[in-house]
Amino acid sequence: MRARKLFIGGKIRAIRGEQGLTQAGFATKLGISTSYLNQIENNQRHVSASVLLALAEAFSVDITTLSDQDTDRLLADVSEALADPVSGGTQPSLTDVKLVVQNAPSFARAFVALHQAMRRSGDQLAELDETLERSGALTDPTPYEEVRDFFHYVDNYIHELDLAGEALNQELAKSRGVSLKALADYIERRHRVRVVIGAGGEAGAGQGEGDAVGLRRFDPVSRVLWLNPRSPVSTQAFQIACQIALIEHDAVMRRIIEEARFRSADAAAICRIGLANYFAGAAILPYGAFAAAARELRHDLVLLADRFSTSLEQVAHRLSTLQRPGQKGVPFFFARVDKAGNITKRHSATKLQFARFGSACPLWNAHSAFETPNRIIRQLAETPDGVRYLCLATTVSKPSGGWRDPVQFYALALGCEVAHAGELVYADDLDVARAEAFEPIGVSCRICERRECHQRAVPPLKRRLLVDPDRRKPVPYDLD
Template sequence: DPVFTADMPPIADLRLAASNAPTFARAFIQLHQSYRQTHERLASLDEALGREDARTRPSPWEEVRDFFHYCDNYIDSVDRVAEHFSSSLEGAGDVRAAAVATLQKVGVKVEFTNDDRVRSYDPSTKVLRISNRSVTETQTFQILLQVALIRQNALLEATLDLARFQTSEARGIAKIGLANYFAGAALMPYTQFLTAANECRHDVELLAGQFGASIEQVAHRLSTLQRPGSKGIPFFFVRVDQAGTITKRHSATRLQFARFGGACPLWNVHRAFELPAQFLRQLAETPDGARY
């Protein structure tokens, strides 16, 4: 491999490594194979980006992301149906019980297992399995997601028809996104959540406790409060990993995230991993002069 040209180890050293540390040698070969595969994928990406039609053919994930962005991250029909679902209930416990009861009415059994997977659904047996290892907020959210996929399938499909996605893959990704949207909107009904958010000045911890949601679920919900005639503060929401890679992004603002690369290195979000259970604040200004 050309990568070793500058400092090629002598054959004697290679033979010594192979005979004295065969497990290490095999692991090194596997590492090199992974490196080659990654190199080939990057080469394919470079080729794709270099095509004249590349800009006219967004990836399925980009297509879905653009759909939510152009809707200001608010899907009115799904949001209102989810709010109606929760309108007669009080508290997250009632939402969870109502979701389970709704599934049971159509013959779906909910089982709590010790599985590593957060959720799994077997349509042949109509059994929804939820992991006991997940926190309560996640369990409730996943049950509501299944309610959306089964009980609100016609609504989701109609919404997808209006979006006119270019590929079936993008449509499939968007359907899960809409089901997730329903789950969040049912757990945190629009009018009730917006009122509570204004009263507590968007204290995410208080909102999480009041609605039985996680911090991430609350933050995501705040980025969707753009109902015409009853809008909340426009938020953008970003989730990153320790390497700085953006793993989830939504925006009710005019801020558009870069299609490639990670989060801005100047954002203090990178310090969050060093300071668990603490909230960090930062004023950011984008090149167009907008402040967040």
């Protein structure tokens, strides 16, 4: 397969700026001409292997961090924003959009932020609730969307918290290993917090034991951390690790939040929870040991969950965060989808970028998972850009109590580009070399331009409709 050319002029300019060098001085240290460097920085020439090696040698640059995944992600966001009718006018070509994203990424991000502020109603994008429209809540991204975008653009990897979680795991492993009791003993010994599994006597009439707690409740006065007795042991351990993060790494999380410059206090508060969850994931599933086990077990989700005494969701989510510079794992996408098709968690280290608005493609196997609960199903899929993926999906349920209590039911979706399929046990009997084995899927109907799709819900925003009353297909229109 022919190697993909790497256009990273913006990153090269940033490295040169950090070194305080002119183009002439920087080019001399790399052993190339000034004109060649100028062409690289303006994305008129791709970066060769020899230049990458020179960067590593002359400036100690970790060349594994010089990928163009950020560009792919930003390109997808800009393209989707341009597809919105609110953008109006003539649509620029993909080549023009790539030039802007590659040469002026900060401008592209500003454009995406501007587009978010211009959203008007659910009819234009995702048929959002009419009440929200009247309230004006659609003027800016919600705090939840803002935090989701923060993790999206840092590649769902927080280096400082990842190292801190791994350090806690190694400290506990020196004695008896990471377990619910070990974490409970640690938080009591280090922070004088007593762990109680139960409702703490607060359950009122009609409430069962644990209802008043939720998953976790901490009383800073009594220094008691109550956990829900109905939660699995893996969830209880995870919640103790979250509380350790909130107490022990508060300063680090505050600094990360301040640097993110969220628009509201609500977004900052939501991000704090997300950062605590990130630390907990790193503590329960430490980077080095987990990445090694993933390679050894060929990414078998069940075996990984058994080895680390955790849940399938925690394993799948952690696999999508293995983006540590110099130690990257297989690049996965991960999503959690509810029965209505809403994506409640999402991250992609691949070229596949989830739709920011509306539901996911109905042909994606994440929806089929609800038909075969408790099984991992597979799909070879191809997106409209020609990229092929191995997609996995399974369901998880989160019962909260007795007969009258609700049960949360989700599908988990995990996948990678087919080039990495050989590293997954799930591809062993699949014919990934046969083009016919791949099902055509999209990202969202509103931005998918496939002409022949029997499951299309709405027409694409950028194509003119052709309606013939004398012809009727599964979809009542053609696309020009």
